[in-house]
Amino acid sequence: MNLNRRSVFRVVVASVVLVFAQSLGVVLIARFHLMQHLLAPGAGSLVAVFVALAFLLLRILVIVLLPGLLAASALVTVGRTRRPIPGS
Amino acid sequence: MVTHWAAFLTTGWLRRGVAVVLFIAVTAIVPRWWCAREGERWFAGDRALSLGLSRTVADNIKSGVTTADFTSNSSLFRHEWQFGTYQMGALGLLQVCHLYPERSPELMPAVDQAIDRLLSHEVRDFDGKQWGQDPLDAIEGDRGHTAYLGYLNLALAVHRRCVANSRFANLNDRISAALVRRFQANPARAIETYPGESYPVDIAAGLGSLLLWTGANDEQRACIASALEHYRTDWRDPRTGLLYQAIDTRDGKPLDAARASGTALAAYFLSFGGRDVARRLYESLRTYTAGSVLGFGYVSEYPSGAKPGKGDIDSGPLCFGISPSASGFMLGTARIMRDRDTFVALSRSLYLVGTPARRGDRYEYAMGGPLGNSIMLAMLTADREVP
Numbered sequence: 001m002n003l004n005r006r007s008v009f010r011v012v013v014a015s016v017v018l019v020f021a022q023s024l025g026v027v028l029i030a031r032f033h034l035m036q037h038l039l040a041p042g043a044g045s046l047v048a049v050f051v052a053l054a055f056l057l058l059r060i061l062v063i064v065l066l067p068g069l070l071a072a073s074a075l076v077t078v079g080r081t082r083r084p085i086p087g088s
Numbered sequence: 089m090v091t092h093w094a095a096f097l098t099t100g101w102l103r104r105g106v107a108v109v110l111f112i113a114v115t116a117i118v119p120r121w122w123c124a125r126e127g128e129r130w131f132a133g134d135r136a137l138s139l140g141l142s143r144t145v146a147d148n149i150k151s152g153v154t155t156a157d158f159t160s161n162s163s164l165f166r167h168e169w170q171f172g173t174y175q176m177g178a179l180g181l182l183q184v185c186h187l188y189p190e191r192s193p194e195l196m197p198a199v200d201q202a203i204d205r206l207l208s209h210e211v212r213d214f215d216g217k218q219w220g221q222d223p224l225d226a227i228e229g230d231r232g233h234t235a236y237l238g239y240l241n242l243a244l245a246v247h248r249r250c251v252a253n254s255r256f257a258n259l260n261d262r263i264s265a266a267l268v269r270r271f272q273a274n275p276a277r278a279i280e281t282y283p284g285e286s287y288p289v290d291i292a293a294g295l296g297s298l299l300l301w302t303g304a305n306d307e308q309r310a311c312i313a314s315a316l317e318h319y320r321t322d323w324r325d326p327r328t329g330l331l332y333q334a335i336d337t338r339d340g341k342p343l344d345a346a347r348a349s350g351t352a353l354a355a356y357f358l359s360f361g362g363r364d365v366a367r368r369l370y371e372s373l374r375t376y377t378a379g380s381v382l383g384f385g386y387v388s389e390y391p392s393g394a395k396p397g398k399g400d401i402d403s404g405p406l407c408f409g410i411s412p413s414a415s416g417f418m419l420g421t422a423r424i425m426r427d428r429d430t431f432v433a434l435s436r437s438l439y440l441v442g443t444p445a446r447r448g449d450r451y452e453y454a455m456g457g458p459l460g461n462s463i464m465l466a467m468l469t470a471d472r473e474v475p
Contacts, residue, residue, distance in 0.1 A: 029454045030445040036457030039404050039412060040169075042159040052455075056441065063122065063440060064382075068115035072107040 011073045015066060022062040025055045120383035120436065126444065127435025130468045131428055133187060140451030141465045142184045142191075145177045146198035147450070148458045149205070157458050165401055167214030171239070173459045174211065178202040178243040180465030182250050186475035196251070203247060203256060206240050218282040227266045230273040235281040237263050238294025242357065245300040249475045264301040267294045268308045276340035277315040286337045288323045289402075291315070292354035299361025300474070319358060319365045328391040329372030333402065345394065348377040348387050349403045352417035356467070359424045360474050370421045374430060377414065384440060385433030387414040412441075416460075420467030438464070 037048035155166040215236035216222040223233040244260040270279040278286040325346030332342035355369040376391035389403040389411035404412035422431040443454040
């Protein structure tokens with residue numbers, strides 16, 4: 001049971017961290033105008049393009065993939081929780 | 089029943105299989121729903137979103153946009169984008185003033201400021217450098233400066249429709265007559281952006297302004313109609329109906345492929361009075377370039393079945409052939425044509441990649457920068473009811 005609780009806790013914490021990082025990223029990216037380098041990169045755009053691409057991948061992970069990952073991992077965890085104790 | 093399901097889920101490989109199916113199902117449903125929420129609101133003409141983005145664009149205009157705000161290495165493109173930020177910003181704000189007339193006192197000063205900036209030496213100089221002559225000094229001639237005069241005149245024409253006794257009415261009349269004179273002087277109607285360079289999308293901006301011009305005489309009206317006819321016939325690829333990106337100044341023959349970015353923006357410009365032509369272009373875009381993955385819409389720069397190209401500054405950087413410019417421009421025409429499904433699909437991608445951000449009562453797209461936000465305001469508030 002402890003193992004299950006721990007794995008659920010890990011998944012939830014990881015999700016919260018990713019969502020928080022994405023939200024913070026939106027603020028910083030908007031503040032420092034980094035993403036427009038993706039549309040029209042110039043000579044000094046290398047770092048900005050790298051940061052913007054990393055942020056975009058994080059955003060896609062959080063919005064597109066995370067809900068499904070959470071649901072699937074919740075199902076796996078629930079299944080483990082319901083596993084009958086051997087010999088009971 | 090519950091016990092049955094519990095037993096089923098405790099079987100390891102079955103549990104993993106169901107988890108994979110659940111992952112796919114949730115991924116197909118939740119992001120599609122989440123990212124469509126604002127698109128539905130934009131399509132319905134949401135007041136808070138429209139005013140939020142309008143305030144961001146108005147702030148950009150009031151604080152002044154310089155070439156240092158853009159990242160391209162090309163001085164010409166940076167100056168064109170500075171010009172485009174004011175022009176699209178003025179159009180977008182005028183559309184919002186038309187939708188919400190009670191907000192005009194707040195937004196109209198920024199419109200006037202944008203047009204004043206369009207008329208300034210600093211902003212119009214990029215065109216003058218290409219021609220070796222200032223575009224406003226060249227109004228009385230019969231050649232060139234099409235992009236500057238055309239884009240500017242569209243903003244002036246819409247301003248005139250929104251503001252009684254517009255202070256730009258006289259200039260609008262002069263530029264309209266100048267554009268017609270250029271069409272009359274070129275039998276192919278392929279009037280020039282820069283010396284020897286003609287682009288249907290730039291010509292469409294001028295033509296859109298002329299379709300709103302009420303001061304034309306019969307001869308001028310016939311000339312405008314004959315120029316518009318090229319957007320139904322020979323400036324379109326016969327297979328797809330998309331517009332050629334560049335044409336020969338002398339005979340109007342294609343010099344570049346038929347592409348989505350030019351077609352989508354031209355459809356928006358021509359919707360100001362040329363709804364039938366705009367609809368034809370839109371149908372071509374929808375049939376040959378639009379698609380979606382998991383409900384996230386996109387527009388390819390090159391039509392299906394055509395040889396893919398590398399794109400350029402007009403299309404933006406292509407990723408799997410998808411054009412950021414064309415995808416953004418098509419939002420405007422999709423809204424004008426009341427194509428809800430296409431609009432919402434494209435708006436999902438805009439939400440995901442464009443990265444909307446809020447600051448108080450301001451709303452912006454982090455990816456856009458000043459030009460992108462001006463363009464998105466114009467596209468997301470484009471309306472069937474022409475101002």
